Amino acid sequence: MSLDAPPAQGTRWFGTGHSTLTDPAAAGTQAAEAAIAGRTPSVVFVFCSVGYQSAELFGGIRERVGPETVIVGCTTSGQIASGEESRDGVAVTAWGGPGLEVRTHVSRDVTADLRGAGAAAAAGLGTLSSRHRALLLLCDGLTGTQHEIVRGAYSVAGAAVPLVGGCAGDHLTYVRTYQFHGNRDGVEILSDAVVGVALGSDAPLGVGIAHGWRKQGEAMIVTSSSEGRVYELDGRPAMDVFLERLGIDESVTLDEEAFRQAAFLHPLGLSRRSGEDIRVIHGADRTDRSLICLADVPQGALAWLMESDQDSLVDGAGEACAQALDALGGEPALGVLVFDCAARRITLGEDGVDRENVAIGKALGGVPFGGFYTNGEVARVRGALGMHHFTMVTLAIA
Structure with missing residues (x-):
């Protein structure tokens, strides 16, 4: 299944929202209202803890998007939204405005052919016309040999297109993770899937990766x-x-x-x-x-x-953000997507997680950011490798 979002009109923007309300419908609505704020997004990312992945979660989100908006996301081992983080809750990040292209493709039942699934997930890249491109992958966090997905995606993307993304989580219980894909008419809740999001932009896209070990x-x-x-x-x-x-x-x-x-x-x-x-x-x-x-x-x-130690891990988060901003070549960032390893979250502890969020905000200079704690991180700027763990990966949008 593929969905296309054409370049949006109006002022370019990036927004985030977060909710820890226990009712999925109310949480989705609250987070979407903050992220979208009455605007028409090209793409909406929905990251939630296991237990929130229901049709009700997406009701308030779908009411607030346009007919061409793409909705993607996954379950997590924690959510991140501009300084707020939660173990249980929902984070929504949305982008819109001129000069943005989004093409998506879902690969299903991927365990049988992980490399083929990664290649198929990259199919949307071929339809982009923008100068700056990246492929974002949201993968099932329990497929095992996740690197095969990245190798398949690389076989299509090639060396010139950066890869970025993360693997869905379930609070490290290793039972089942979920991936989301849809639009205003409905959102599929999947497992054993890869959601490929081909991003095109007339302004730079920057990827950062660091770990602090x-x-x-x-x-x-x-x-x-x-x-x-x-x-x-x-x-x-x-x-x-x-x-x-x-x-x-x-x-x-x-x-x-x-x-x-x-x-x-x-x-x-x-x-x-x-x-x-x-x-x-x-x-x-x-x-x-x-x-x-x-x-x-x-x-x-x-x-x-x-x-490592808490200071080094926190410094690694700041370094990942700085790299992504530097890759924009001097263009100001609208916002940053963050993919942070769930094992880093456990190692940092609650105090360290708070420190990390402060460090991210400081490194980004007030630029909004959103994302989730992952079961594996995808980042490839050069070379064919791209599957990581215990690492923070960032994607900055100018």
Whole structure:
């Protein structure tokens, strides 16, 4: 299914809204009123916690958009809207005005062919006429080998078009996530889907990516792995190496939450030309002594355990925003979309999350921003890679 929104007329704008009302219909209406403010958007992004994904959520939103407005979004592990954040709630971000093009395409039942789904999701790029283009992907957060979606999208987008986006969440329960796609006439609530949003603009679009992590200890070689499962590090069972390096008893693996809390503080960093690409360790398998990640950890890769602190993670958020603004080439930003890893949110804690939002606002100089906490982040400015974890990704619109 594809939807097109032609270039809008009037004054160009970017708005955000947020609600923590428990009733989905009331929450959607409140957030949409703040974001849209009586204007006609080209695109509306709806990010909500699991439990809000109902037809009622979209009723008040659909009443406030135009006949050509595209509505997209997904469930989250938390919402972000210009300094406000919530674990449970709804965030709405809307754009409109002249010089904006939006083309969307949904890939369904993607697990059977992730790379093909990513390629199909990029189909809208070919119909854009704007000078500046980007492909935004909203993916199911539980597909496993998420990098295959990005590789498929890259096969269509090529090196000249940046990729950006995030994977839907469910508060890290890993049960089910949802993706949204529709318009004023109705919105589909999907799972196992990829929503591709091809963006065109007559003004620059800027992507930023940063994480705030640093290497801990000596490098390791990934001597055995398959997709997101790491079997061996330096020729030994990966779980054993991980526990030994951290000085943690194996009993921690008997408590899934306790293990995750420890693992989130020490993700894997994979050596890349531009720095380390982060992989969150989500679990351990006592049967084969492997570590489980949600994205690829290539066999033969050079890897480190990583460490950070609240100050560095907060600084990373500011850096991601600064990069996106710098990519606008001096043009003022209208607003910024933010895709922040849910594991970062847990690691920061409530105080750190507040500090991070302040840092984002400071880095953006009052420019509105909205987004969500993800199960994986998409960002590719150069090269074919683009799937990340424990990272903040930003998209600035001039």
